Amino acid sequence: MENQRNLILTVVLMGLLLIGWDIGLRYFYPQSAQKPKAVASAPAAAGDAAPAKPTREGGLQNPADQALEKQDLTQALAAPTRVAIDAPGLKGSINLIGGAIDDLTLARHREALDKTSAPVRLFSPAGTPAQHFAQLGWAAKGSFAVPDQRTQWTVEGAKLTPATPVTLKWTNPTGQTFAIRYAIDENYMITATQSVTNAGAAPVVVQPIAQINRTDRTASVDTWQVHSGPIGAFDGSVNFATNYKDVTAAGTVAAAGKPNWIGFTDIYWLSALVPDAGAKVDGDYRALGNGLFLADLLYQPVTVAPGQTQTQNVRLFAGAKENKILEAYEKQGVTNLSLSIDWGWFRWFEKPIFWLLDSLFRTVGNFGVAIILLTLIVRGMMFPIAQRQFASMAAMKAIQPKMKALQERYKDDKQKQQQEIMALYKQEGVNPLAGCLPIFLQIPVFFALYKVLVLTIEMRHQPFGLWIHDLSSPDPLHVLNLFGLLPFTPPSFLAIGPLAILLGITMWLQFKLQPSAMDPAQQQVMSIMPWMMMFVMAPFATGLLIYWITSNLLTIGQQRYLYSRHPQLKAQGAKDQQDIDRAVARDKKASASNKPKAR
Incomplete structure (x- = not known):
């Protein structure tokens, strides 16, 4: 009888395990929602539709968001104020209105198993349901104008490729010329050189800023074993402790040390800003409301005397977390970038x-x-x-x-x-x-x-x-x-x-x-x-x-x-x-x- 009771208890526990296992898998690893077969004639606005539960792949899950994203992209990318990006790893464009890099797809990775499916989209323009972009700029310490999101830049160069950089320029009424020179490599790294030339009569004080802006609607699932959300390397140590809920609750979360790089990660994708090794920078994450977040790099204010030029470099990684490529960037001075892959405590064995x-x-x-x-x-x-x-x-x-x-x-x-x-x-x-x-x-x-x-x-x-x-x-x-x-x-x-x-x-x-x-x-x-x-x-x-x-x-x-x-x-x-x-x-x-x- 004792053996029979043990056997019955074992069967009951196994049944509970199976049911609990299914509930746990559905919670931590929900299946991607199927895309609608037909686009609704009047899709809901991005802010009106409730975001669907994240999946391991990430990306928009709500059918209304998917329909609106397709519609908005068609309109935004057709604008003439764009400079094409054409590299082996990245395709897309730079928006001359605001100077943002807001259109990037990953040429080596597809959305679905079908090799004819669209490439994975990482960056989308502001205002689209999948909003995700990088923007460089300056804060003025005085009463002179600096470029903002409405500024229309002029461009030198027709297309950003590994062989042909492009330079964006804008001059304010008081004689200060702001320029951003973009260069791109064969993979996922864009190098930007920000410069301010002062042709005015008095010195000016500017603070260079670099930001990544994104929505959490496209985030992949964040679990106890795989991190998705804000990420960065600070004082040489990669920090996985902050998630979107933390930033939403706090409003602003300061970096846990000097940023070696800072940005946002999904399980497979990463967007991160990398300052020069010797630069004095601060970093933080900010919640903007409605599921929008910022990762900031804040440089020290500098004084630009009349006739002088101030220059600052920053790199933008925007791509897939391919271990070999990440390790190659580490050799180029990006501290512990390969640890953006959340290997966990046992990476010494997993790697x-x-x-x-x-x-x-x-x-x-x-x-x-x-x-x-x-x-x-x-x-x-x-x-x-x-x-x-x-x-x-x-x-x-x-x-x-x-x-x-x-x-x-x-x-x-x-x-x-x-x-x-x-x-x-x-x-x-x-x-x-x-x-x-x-x-x-x-x-x-x-x-x-x-x-x-x-x-x-x-x-x-x-x-x-x-x-x-x-x-x-x-x-x-x-x-x-x-x-x-x-x-x-x-x-x-x-x-x-x-x-x-x-x-x-x-x-x-x-x-x-x-x-x-x-x-x-x-x-x-x-x-x-x-x-x-x-x-x-x-x-x-x-x-x-x-x-x-x-x-x-x-x-x-x-x-x-x-x-x-x-x-x-x-x-x-x-x-x-x-x-x-x-x-x-x-x-x-x-x-x-x-x-x-x-x-």
């Missing part, structure tokens, strides 16, 4: 896993194959440990009779019994924890791979083969809707696909090969565990399931080989199973005999 996986991908050209090869390497490295594990298990089986004798002899003195058992372990050279070591070693590998698949854009939209087109997303096929033939999507805890089923089968086979647990209730729990894990793991990235399935298959092969090297372990396991079966039969017989007989 080598990523490096190995990325190296394998570059060799074989398929991330799924690279994950399988990574699994082979990890299992190969742990094979000597597994051999010691099986040797220890064989030794444990060999001393079982002595252990039972000690347990019987000291059954009334548990402390003495434990001392004698420990002495027996030492005498026989047996480590009872040796069997747990391979499991503990696999946990950081699994967690590191999980973080890599969630964080790194290198895995985004990477196919494997057959129906698996994105290794960073869950299995798209589900049994309950007949693999897409029926027009509905099951809830995540019932969204069982081929990979989840294969995971359950391989785990069940793996457990079948393991030595039987002496406790019948424990054995029943272990028999249910593979199918519970099938449900729990089904919503995870397909890359993780491929890793686990491969690991299970290798473990099965490894166990069969090691059993052939330790036949006494397999024989003892069969004997233990017979003992368990007899014990279960006795319990059933005793339970039946205790039932009251019908009169």
